Amino acid sequence: MRLERCLAILLLVALATVPAALAHSGDDDHSLDSRDLERGFSYKYWFEEAGTLEYACTYHPDEMSGRFLIREGAPSDGVFVDLRDTRLVHNDTAMLFLELEVAPDAYVEFVNHDQDVHRIAQTRFTPVGAEESSSASLPLALAAGVLGLVLFLGRRPGAP
Numbered sequence: 234m235r236l237e238r239c240l241a242i243l244l245l246v247a248l249a250t251v252p253a254a255l256a257h258s259g260d261d262d263h264s265l266d267s268r269d270l271e272r273g274f275s276y277k278y279w280f281e282e283a284g285t286l287e288y289a290c291t292y293h294p295d296e297m298s299g300r301f302l303i304r305e306g307a308p309s310d311g312v313f314v315d316l317r318d319t320r321l322v323h324n325d326t327a328m329l330f331l332e333l334e335v336a337p338d339a340y341v342e343f344v345n346h347d348q349d350v351h352r353i354a355q356t357r358f359t360p361v362g363a364e365e366s367s368s369a370s371l372p373l374a375l376a377a378g379v380l381g382l383v384l385f386l387g388r389r390p391g392a393p
């Protein structure tokens with residue numbers, strides 16, 4: 234196989250890898266986001282994928298934050314989190330940081346019993362198994378793409 238063809242294939246593979254690496258890096262349509270939650274209102278969110286979902290209240294990030302460890306085999310019942318006195322309350326225990334383990338097909342329901350408006354929003358989602366590779370895969374894919382492009386362009390025959 235000719236070198237140019239090898240490099241072109243390398244470039245295509247690298248470019249195909251970039252969108253996959255980008256897919257989980259930001260928020261998407263399936264993010265947990267209660268929007269402004271007034272007193273007496275609730276917000277329900279269904280988990281979809283195993284991983285670690287971190288969240289915080291947009292208005293009180295130091296007092297209301299937590300994470301869900303979404304794991305196969307964990308209880309798939311719905312979990313309820315009450316918002317009271319600018320705290321997250323689960324099973325009558327108020328916490329600044331609440332960690333709960335749930336199954337990928339479970340849901341969480343946040344219920345606001347507080348005077349304040351809260352907005353519980355996802356800050357990060359890390360799929361299972363991506364904890365170590367997520368930070369490295371994107372720069373590597375980009376570097377491979379740039380390298381492939383440079384080599385490909387450099388190797389292209391000039392004008393006749």
Ligand SMILES: [Cu+2]
Nearest residue numbers: 290292293351
């Ligand atoms: Cu809040």
